[in-house]
Amino acid sequence: MPQLGLGVWQADDEETEEIVRFALDDAGYRSIDTATDYGNEAGVGRGLAASGVDRDDVFITTKLWNAEHGRVNTLAAVDTSLSLLGLDHLDLYLIHWPLVGHEERLVETWATMIEIQGAGKARSIGVSNFEPHHLDLLAAHTDVVPAVNQVELHPLLQQRELRSYCAERGITVEAWSPLGGSGRGWGGEPHTNQLLGNPTLAVIAEKHGKSIAQVIIRWHLQSGIVVIPKSSRTARVAQNAEVFDFALDDEDMAVINGLDAGRRFGAHPDELNFGAPAS
């Protein structure tokens, strides 16, 4: 799995097509993160098809939406996603969100994800927004460990305990809202981005002749985290990938590690059930 990818939440279907094509052809991305709920899987598929990059060289992730849990719905949902994307398999299929108070259904959904992987429709399967107790639940009922857990993670919310838990079990941690988000936290309250103007990060950025966004992305990379910054602007998409020509030193890393404030901009997975089935 490439450690850097492009996120496309809040890009509409039309703009997604061109951003994905640009990211693949002109900015060197080889990984795209979408979801059924973003409404732009078709745009991702068209962008990939329009690019000059081979499908097999690109890592495509999409996610099962909350309303589609349960075996029958999940089997139908993956086929819909594949059809919209114009693909015969996904590289990674994630359960988007754990349902609060629907443990049995969550286990059934995970068992179905395993079935989907067995049928060759997803090379890897994983989860998103799972806390250790959700992962323990899956482990108690199945012997397939999620390959990935995609969670809110950025310098203000470094998720150290969850990262250790996942590392011990071989689960790759992927950061969403890696730059601190757009101001519309996933399931959370509207807010102003608190990282892209951060004065501490500005000093480090100036020292390296890079932008704050590039410093944050570099911090994720050097911390061993998979990172999927989103932008709908080609110049930023390109800029966010120009992060392999410099390195943060130990002092920079320590300063950024010190910014952790447990500050979450999206919802806590234990506190919100959105789009979930009633029963």
Ligand SMILES: NC(=O)c1ccc[n+]([C@@H]2O[C@H](COP(=O)([O-])OP(=O)(O)OC[C@H]3O[C@@H](n4cnc5c(N)ncnc54)[C@H](OP(=O)(O)O)[C@@H]3O)[C@@H](O)[C@H]2O)c1
């Ligand atoms: N699994 C989940 O529950 C979940 C939840 C949220 C997000 N995600 C995934 O994670 C991806 C990234 O998270 P996110 O979209 O919430 O936030 P993000 O990547 O942290 O930040 C995106 C925001 O930063 C701006 N931006 C991007 N590059 C910039 C740069 N170089 N300089 C200045 N501003 C820049 C973007 O604006 P412009 O677009 O105007 O450039 C946008 O407002 C999503 O797109 C999605 O794929 C997953």
